[in-house]
Amino acid sequence: MALYRDKKDGKDLRIYENADELRGHLAEYIAEISEASIKERGVFTVALSGGSLINLMGKLCEAPYNKTVDWVKWHIFWADERVVAKSHADSNYKLAKDGLLSKVPIVHSHVHSINDTVTAEQAAEDYEFLIRQLVKTRVISVSEINDCPKFDLVLLGMGPDGHVASLFPNHPVLNEKSQWVTFITDSPKSPPERITFTFPVIYSASNVAIVVTGGSKAEAAHLAIDEVGPNCQEVPARMVGPMEGSLVWFMDIAAASKLEGVKFSE
Structure with missing residues (x-):
């Protein structure tokens, strides 16, 4: 059970005592x-x-999820995704493959990675084309509001500057x-070349979860979640809000330490 759970301005906040407890509940949420x-x-x-x-x-790699999912x-x-080779240490694909995908029986052709042999611009065009094809074949749903792809779940982290995906503060994208x-x-973070979903795609998802741990993210979490003054910078994470779906924040105490009005149960 979360130490704290409440809805705050349409955001479902789930705050856990530590990262390990968060892992268990995140796995349950994804599996459901x-x-x-x-x-x-x-x-x-x-x-x-x-x-x-x-x-x-x-935790998805462990029992019961490795068998029941x-x-x-x-x-x-x-x-x-970072526009680097799939074998590069900076590749999100490599990170996911090593940490999750190689440990569960996911169909290889269902893992849709970017073309890592072209420019960032071409990689983005190729990835959008891939998604459009899968929308046409109804692998991916489509939003009736804006005709964007409607992913069942978009899982995001958040940087200390409040960025999500590769949508950074004050950037034209x-x-x-x-x-x-x-x-x-x-x-602003290396490597410099990246592709990223745009906000209309994130808005269109059926479910979005932002997963944040550590005290270095506490100030950004405050700016993203709390009501702040007009002179405060609007961090990209604050802009996340599905049009029809749900938004859940999974946080540990350290990341939630600067949130206003949040009292942890004993």
């Missing part, structure tokens, strides 16, 4: 959405980010509306 999506549509489409997220998903119905995507996938060549 997977089961519901497969029952409804026959597939489960999930988009991942990098950073510490894959490690926090690690219908892994062959999963389709894996990336909400953002925050305002991209026409493309589903775009690219940047000037990421």
Whole structure:
């Protein structure tokens, strides 16, 4: 059970005593959405980010989930990716493969990674084309509101600056509306070249979870979740809000330590 759970301005906050407790509940949450999506549509489409997220998903590789989850119905995507070789240490694909995908029986052709042999611009175009094809074949649902792909679940981390996916503060791509996938060549975090889902795609998801641990993220979490003054910078994580779906924040105490009005049960 979460130490604290409440809805705050439409955000479902689930705060846990430590990262290990969070891992268990995150695995349960993902497994439940997977089961519901497969029952409804026959597939489960999930988009991942990098950073510490894959490690926090690690309980899915353990009992009971490694046996009870219908892994062959999963389709894996990336909400953002570094434009490096798949074998590179900075690759989100490599991180996910080593930490999760190689440990469960996911169908190889259902793992939809980027083309790592082209420019960032071409990689973004290729990835959007791939997604459009899978929308046409109804592997991915489509939003009736904006005709964007409607992923069953988008899993995001958050940086100390409040960025999600590769949508960084004050960057022009925050305002991209026409493309589903775009690219940047000037990421403030190395490596500089990346592809990323745009906000309209994130908004269209059936479920979005932002998973945050550690005290270095506490100030950004405060700016993303609490009511702040007009002179405060609006961090990208604050802009996340599904149009029809649900938004859940999974946090540990350290990440939640600066939230206003949050009192932990004894």
